[in-house]
Amino acid sequence: xxxxxxxxxxxxxDQDKSSNEIKKTTEAVDELRPIIETETSMSYLGVKLExxxxxxxxxxxxxxxxxxxxxxxxxxxxLQRDIAVAFLNxxxxxxxxxxxxxxxxxxxxxxxxxxxxxxxxxxxGATDVEDLMGRYIPNPYKNKPEDPEYIFADGKVxxxxxQEEGKIKxxxxxxxxxxxxxxxxxxxxVLDALERGGDVILSEDASESISVNKEKTKIVALMNPVGxxxxxxxxxxxxxxxxxxxxxxPPELPVSTFSYSTDSLFGTELESQYITPxxxxxxxEDALTLEQLPExxxxxxxxxxxxxFHKAAKELVKSRKIAxxxxxxxxxxxxxxxxxxxxxxxRFYNGDINETFQQALRYYYANKLESDxxxxxxxxxxxxxxxxxxxxxxxxxxxxxEEKIAEGPIGQHIEVAIEKLGKENVFGPxxxxxxxxxxxxxxxxxxxxxxxxxxxxxxxxxxxxxxxxTAEGKPMSIKAMSDMLDKKWxxxxxxxxxxxxxxxxxxxxxxxxxxxxxxxxxxxxxKDILPDSLNKDYLKQTEVIIKTLKEEVFKDLDIPEEYAExxxxxxxxxxxxxxxxxxxxxxxxxxxxxxKITQLTRQTSAEAIYDLAVYYDINNKKLLADKLTxxxxxxxxRHLVYLGRFDSEGLSYDDWYPNGLSDDIGVCLSRRL
Amino acid sequence: xxxTNDKTSIEKFLSSLAGSKEVGLVIANNQIEYKKFAKIxxxxxxxxxxxxxxxxxxxxxxxxxxxxxxxxxxxFVVQYPTGQIEIFDKKIMQxxxxxxxxxDSAVVLLVDQDSLNKLQAKGFNFLSASGPAYRS
Numbered sequence: 001x002x003x004x005x006x007x008x009x010x011x012x013x014d015q016d017k018s019s020n021e022i023k024k025t026t027e028a029v030d031e032l033r034p035i036i037e038t039e040t041s042m043s044y045l046g047v048k049l050e051x052x053x054x055x056x057x058x059x060x061x062x063x064x065x066x067x068x069x070x071x072x073x074x075x076x077x078x079l080q081r082d083i084a085v086a087f088l089n090x091x092x093x094x095x096x097x098x099x100x101x102x103x104x105x106x107x108x109x110x111x112x113x114x115x116x117x118x119x120x121x122x123x124x125g126a127t128d129v130e131d132l133m134g135r136y137i138p139n140p141y142k143n144k145p146e147d148p149e150y151i152f153a154d155g156k157v158x159x160x161x162x163q164e165e166g167k168i169k170x171x172x173x174x175x176x177x178x179x180x181x182x183x184x185x186x187x188x189x190v191l192d193a194l195e196r197g198g199d200v201i202l203s204e205d206a207s208e209s210i211s212v213n214k215e216k217t218k219i220v221a222l223m224n225p226v227g228x229x230x231x232x233x234x235x236x237x238x239x240x241x242x243x244x245x246x247x248x249x250p251p252e253l254p255v256s257t258f259s260y261s262t263d264s265l266f267g268t269e270l271e272s273q274y275i276t277p278x279x280x281x282x283x284x285e286d287a288l289t290l291e292q293l294p295e296x297x298x299x300x301x302x303x304x305x306x307x308x309f310h311k312a313a314k315e316l317v318k319s320r321k322i323a324x325x326x327x328x329x330x331x332x333x334x335x336x337x338x339x340x341x342x343x344x345x346x347r348f349y350n351g352d353i354n355e356t357f358q359q360a361l362r363y364y365y366a367n368k369l370e371s372d373x374x375x376x377x378x379x380x381x382x383x384x385x386x387x388x389x390x391x392x393x394x395x396x397x398x399x400x401x402e403e404k405i406a407e408g409p410i411g412q413h414i415e416v417a418i419e420k421l422g423k424e425n426v427f428g429p430x431x432x433x434x435x436x437x438x439x440x441x442x443x444x445x446x447x448x449x450x451x452x453x454x455x456x457x458x459x460x461x462x463x464x465x466x467x468x469x470t471a472e473g474k475p476m477s478i479k480a481m482s483d484m485l486d487k488k489w490x491x492x493x494x495x496x497x498x499x500x501x502x503x504x505x506x507x508x509x510x511x512x513x514x515x516x517x518x519x520x521x522x523x524x525x526x527k528d529i530l531p532d533s534l535n536k537d538y539l540k541q542t543e544v545i546i547k548t549l550k551e552e553v554f555k556d557l558d559i560p561e562e563y564a565e566x567x568x569x570x571x572x573x574x575x576x577x578x579x580x581x582x583x584x585x586x587x588x589x590x591x592x593x594x595x596k597i598t599q600l601t602r603q604t605s606a607e608a609i610y611d612l613a614v615y616y617d618i619n620n621k622k623l624l625a626d627k628l629t630x631x632x633x634x635x636x637x638r639h640l641v642y643l644g645r646f647d648s649e650g651l652s653y654d655d656w657y658p659n660g661l662s663d664d665i666g667v668c669l670s671r672r673l
Numbered sequence: 674x675x676x677t678n679d680k681t682s683i684e685k686f687l688s689s690l691a692g693s694k695e696v697g698l699v700i701a702n703n704q705i706e707y708k709k710f711a712k713i714x715x716x717x718x719x720x721x722x723x724x725x726x727x728x729x730x731x732x733x734x735x736x737x738x739x740x741x742x743x744x745x746x747x748x749f750v751v752q753y754p755t756g757q758i759e760i761f762d763k764k765i766m767q768x769x770x771x772x773x774x775x776x777d778s779a780v781v782l783l784v785d786q787d788s789l790n791k792l793q794a795k796g797f798n799f800l801s802a803s804g805p806a807y808r809s
Contacts, residue, residue: 058770065756065772099801105755112756119768120759122751124796125744128763137766153766156759174751178796 034077034275042113045077046280047084054166055115066109070264073275074254079106079247081281083220085363086245088283089343090214092191094176094221094241096328097249103222107172116218117169119160123179129186132157134202152208157190161200163216176221177236177328184240191219191243225251226327235328242333245340247367248326276565277558281348281359288346296345298353298387305385306357310337312381313365322374330368340364354386361385383445388416413446417463420453425462425527427614435617436484437471446522447673451557456524459552459669464525464611466518478606479513485613494620497613499650512635516606521672525603525611529627529666538592538630538640538658539578541667542570545601548669560673566596585657586638592658593640598632603670605633605641605653611670612646622646628654629668683710686807687717690779691733695804696750697781699735700789706809707785711737719781725749725760728780729771735781738799740791746782747797753780754804 036043041050052060071077079095083106086093095103104120111118121132134155139148154162160171173179173187193200194217199209221244226235253261293299314332316322323330344360345353361382366375414428429440446463448456456463468476470484478498485497533544546567554563573595581588592598603611608631616622628644635641639655642665656665683699690697699714701707715721720731725745728734738746745760752758758771782803784792792799800806 059759059768061757062772102755104752108755108757118757118759120752120757121761122744122748125747131761131763135766137764140765155766156761156768159768 034071034073034279035080037113042084042110044084044110045081046282047081047088048283049084049087049114051113052115052117052166052168054164057117057167059117059119059169060115061108061112061118063112066105066112069105069109070261072260072264073279074260075101075249076106077275078279079103079249080110081279082247082363082367083107083110085281085344085347086220087218088347089340090194090218091245091340091343092194092219092221092243094223094244094246095249096177096223096225096246098251098253099224100252101249103249104172104174107170107220107222111170114168117160117167118172119156119169120172120174121156122174123183124175126179126183129183131155132183133186134158152202157187158200158202158210160219161190161210161212161217163211163213168216168218170218170220173219173221175223177223177226177234184236188240188243194219195243238329238331241328241330242336245364245367246330248328248370250370276561278561282350283347284349288349290346293342293345296349296353298389301387302353302357302385305387306338306341306361309361309381309385310334313378316377316381322377323369324374326370332365332368337364357385358382380445383447388412388450410443410445416450417446417453420450421457421461421463424619425457427462427464427618429465431614431618432465432467435614436467436476436481438467438469439471440465440467444521448522448524452524452553455553459548460527461524461669462527462611462615463522464614465522466520466607466610468517468520475514475517476606476610477514477517478609481606481609481613482513485617489617494616495648496650497609499645499652512605512633512641516604516633518604518607518610519672523607523611523670523672525670526668527615527623528668529624529629530669531666533666534627535661535663536666537581537661538589539574539581540661541630542592542595542597543574545667545669546570546597549601553669553671562596562673563600566600570595570597581659585659589634589638589640589658593632593634601669601671602632602667603629605631605643607631607670608643608668609651612644612651616646624668626664628652628662628665630656630665683713683807683809684717686805687714687719687779687781690781690805691777692775693779693804694754694773694775696753696802697779698799698803698806699781699783700806700808701783701785702809704785707783710783711735714781714783719779726762726769726771729758729773729778732777733779735783737783738792739784739788740795742788742792744797747792747799747802750782750799750802 034045039051041048043049069076071080079101083093083095085091097103108118110116126132132155134153136150137153139151141147141151142149157171157173160169179187190200190212194212194214197213199211202208202210310332317331341357341360341364344363345356348359349356362379366378366382369375369378414426417428418426427435429443432438432440443465448463453463470476470480474480482497489495489497530541530544530548532547533541536544549559549563549567554560559567573591577588577591608629612623624644624646626645626647628642630640630642633641635655637655640658641653641655643651643653645652645664686699687697699710701710711721714735717733719733719735722728722730722734722736725736725743725748728736728749736746748760749758753773756772758773760769760771761767762769782799784799789799
């Protein structure tokens with residue numbers, strides 16, 4: 001997602017900018033292409049690698065071997081991108097993952113495209129360092145008495161290390177965690193030499209040293225997970241891992257990748273893979289210099305937050321709050337990770353320090369984690385590594401006796417939101433406490449950028465923090481809200497929350513009132529019905545939502561992946577839903593309710609009530625006084641619930657089939673991440 | 674990795690291997706079966722290779738393995754699906770590079786159960802590294 005720091009182009013010349021504009025059309029098309037080949041380069045999700053000048057070698061794999069290689073978006077493409085980053089930065093890469101992921105094949109396929117030599121060594125069962133580093137053998141070329149009896153012959157690794165004009169070589173160390181300890185020690189000496197850019201002393205030769213260069217030799221180690229059916233693998237010492245950029249992959253293909261790959265193999269019609277812009281990294285044509293780093297706006301602030309992040313991430317690993325189930329222990333190294341992050345920023349800074357830094361942290365920190373749950377935990381920390389440009393000094397700030405909005409960075413973020421949306425449209429922990437008496441200990445960060453908040457203002461939206469528990473820790477159900485606020489409002493003469501006529505009984509009897517809860521987190525919610533959504537059936541309303549997202553909310557911004565996927569899902573299913581809508585109304589209602597786009601952009605009935613109640617309680621004004629919003633909720637009869645007409649009698653509810661339409665039923669856009 | 678373990682005949686199994694991008698594995702329960710399978714392989718036109726570097730010289734080939742089999746056979750099996758095979762000859766310290774031509778080719782490993790167990794225990798996971806497998 002674009003963030004406001006895009007405006008800082010201190011390191012982009014005017015000439016570059018105009019050149020960028022000229023290229024805009026081509027780039028727009030290229031953005032859809034995950035792999036781009038030119039005569040001299042290959043680009044893997046935006047990471048550009050130069051091809052070798054000399055490609056004519058038996059060690060270079062043949063491209064025709066990979067004609068049926070499947071570039072799926074979950075495994076193969078991100079893997080190629082990450083390998084490309086390691087190659088570009090000259091970092092040794094250690095990939096752990098199951099055999100079915102095609103790790104070796106992927107490296108060889110890239111080598112074929114790039115014209116790089118592959119020098120392969122499988123370390124399983126290998127005990128002899130000399131096989132890798134070289135040894136003296138009887139001279140096969142001896143035909144004169146003066147010829148030496150023995151000559152030194154390179155091993156597999158040595159041949160990969162030797163520099164040859166125009167050639168680039170990859171050393172693959174397969175089944176790395178099956179290697180004998182003496183081999184690991186020797187290989188780590190090689191890695192240290194590569195990192196230093198020095199020489200590898202061939203102790204096996206006792207005389208020669210090989211000058212090594214990480215620009216010319218790339219090292220990729222591959223290993224299967226310890227345990228999980230892989231015999232003979234021992235976890236590596238975490239101290240040894242520090243030399244590697246360690247990438248943890250799943251033990252087997254994710255279900256969706258398996259399905260996509262299988263469909264590809266059988267040539268059946270494929271659902272389009274939506275390659276989202278956030279999958280791309282754009283490498284710079286020229287890396288920044290160290291002197292340019294301090295010139296990046298926000299660098300100092302981001303750096304301070306990065307230090308906190310590193311410490312927190314280390315603690316999470318140490319306390320086994322993440323990576324608990326991973327058999328290969330690791331740590332985040334105090335010296336290596338910051339250096340790698342710095343080199344990444346030098347190579348990939350794109351004018352947005354937040355985006356670049358966060359991508360680096362995903363690459364060097366999150367990539368070491370296997371489970372999505374762990375990655376999400378770390379992602380929460382990554383998002384905090386952020387520079388926020390100073391907004392105009394708040395009038396509220398610094399006033400004596402003023403209550404603090406919240407502790408720490410989140411307090412600052414809320415202040416920025418208030419600056420952008422106005423105090424009357426931001427309902428954070430302080431307001432929620434006032435309305436429901438709930439004290440929120442861990443306030444989640446606001447997942448929206450300053451730019452999005454600015455747009456929200458134009459879209460007449462409010463920002464609200466939803467919680468799913470009452471002050472007593474009970475579920476924040478519709479009934480709980482109603483009981484709580486009816487009592488409170490009675491004292492204040494503000495009326496009731498729910499219209500207590502027949503219409504609510506249906507819900508009450510069917511338990512929806514007591515079971516449906518708001519989904520926790522921040523949401524941007526329209527304070528009124530989207531104007532074009534009135535007098536439209538549920539399907540057409542969804543089209544209005546998507547139009548609003550594309551043309552207003554995300555205009556000229558990268559659409560977040562979950563939204564992009566949700567839109568694609570809707571586009572794929574829309575025609576079929578329309579066709580069968582009249583045939584089976586309840587089935588269609590259920591299908592519409594379960595659509596990702598519905599879940600992301602419509603309120604549940606509990607959320608609509610929560611949002612309207614909070615706004616009214618704080619501002620003493622009622623929203624949706626004469627309109628109704630169609631929610632995501634289904635009642636027990638699988639009818640879609642709509643609610644509103646929040647007048648002096650309270651909120652009304654009813655339900656309908658999805659093909660219904662009325663001039664007072666529309667939809668409020670409610671956006672979560 | 675798909676494993677075939679039904680009661681189809683070995684002949685059917687072997688005929689299904691043509692064009693496979695993985696090495697097939699035929700597991701004999703005992704030495705009698707081992708010899709029987711070797712004969713069937715021979716009768717069906719599979720050429721027995723004694724050296725890893727010979728495996729790709731003919732379209733249909735098989736290689737027998739036992740607990741003393743050289744590591745290079747394992748290296749071959751692991752690399753076969755990757756589009757390129759590098760076999761390193763330790764005696765002359767030279768690499769031999771092969772590009773498998775999968776079309777109509779079939780490579781089979783023949784092993785008895787006891788040897789397979791011992792190889793697996795040594796860390797050479799042929800069951801995982803190979804593709805389709807047959808056992809009577």
